[in-house]
Amino acid sequence: MGGEVLATAEWLPDRGGPYDKHYATAIQIIDPARLCNPNDLMDTDRLRAGVELDRHGAPRAYHIREAMQGDCFVYLPLGFADRLKSQWRQFF
Known part of the structure; x- marks a missing residue:
């Protein structure tokens, strides 16, 4: 096991009941x-x-395979997921 991690943060407002709207953030580890x-x-x-870079070398987007190349499950797609844009924000 290495020390690298990749994750996406998603906002899922349709999850949960009417009082759970403040907790609609989902983190997916990839x-x-x-x-x-x-x-x-x-x-x-x-x-x-798989990392798309701008002219300064900063990440612009990530290309992620839907499944691992070595996976041999019949029903698992081996194509690519959508291009995930790199979004950096600073909160104060």
Whole structure:
């Protein structure tokens, strides 16, 4: 087990009852090994190991495989999920 982690934060307002609207945040932990270039493209200066970079080298988006390449379950798709934009915010 490594020390890397990848997660997405989602807001799910339709979850829970009328008093649970303040707790609609869901965190999904994703195995970093699922990061990979779409359609198995080679790395470039703007796309490395599934991370899309801007001209300064900052992450712009992440490309995440729906399942691990080694998974052999018949009903598991091996395609790619949507491109996840990198969003950085600072709260005061």
